[in-house]
Amino acid sequence: xxxxxxxxxxxxxxxxxxxxxxxxxxxxxxxxxxxxxxxxxxxxxxxxxxxxxxxxxxxxxxxxxxxxxxxxxxxxxxxxxxxxxxxxxxxxxxxxxxxxxxxxxxxxxxxxxxxxxxxxxxxxxxxxxxxxxxxx
Numbered sequence: 001x002x003x004x005x006x007x008x009x010x011x012x013x014x015x016x017x018x019x020x021x022x023x024x025x026x027x028x029x030x031x032x033x034x035x036x037x038x039x040x041x042x043x044x045x046x047x048x049x050x051x052x053x054x055x056x057x058x059x060x061x062x063x064x065x066x067x068x069x070x071x072x073x074x075x076x077x078x079x080x081x082x083x084x085x086x087x088x089x090x091x092x093x094x095x096x097x098x099x100x101x102x103x104x105x106x107x108x109x110x111x112x113x114x115x116x117x118x119x120x121x122x123x124x125x126x127x128x129x130x131x132x133x134x135x136x
Contacts, residue, residue, distance in 0.1 A: 009087070011083075096119060
């Protein structure tokens with residue numbers, strides 16, 4: 001069995017600089033006609049499982065939107081069609097470098113070990129882990 005890391009990404013133009021800020025915003029919108037959306041590539045796959053786990057741990061509500069393939073999903077947050085995406089780090093690296101996406105956290109117990117800068121300001125190691133205390 002393989003173990004993949006996933007990253008929570010938001011559009012770089014949003015005001016969210018931390019996972020807590022994003023989750024707080026999602027929680028404040030609960031009950032409004034359109035809750036925060038998270039995108040993935042299919043129902044009942046890793047992307048949706050992670051989204052459901054975030055909901056269960058935080059009380060935030062998301063509308064999960066399944067896309068056909070990773071390319072459409074990655075671009076969805078960059079074009080503000082959804083509020084966030086959850087995917088493997090390398091899948092969104094081009095959008096991150098282009099300044100379209102911002103990583104909020106990596107779903108792991110610790111930071112990634114890669115310290116070489118990916119953007120002019122950040123490396124993979126600069127992305128904090130998504131621990132329960134970060135999400136709530």
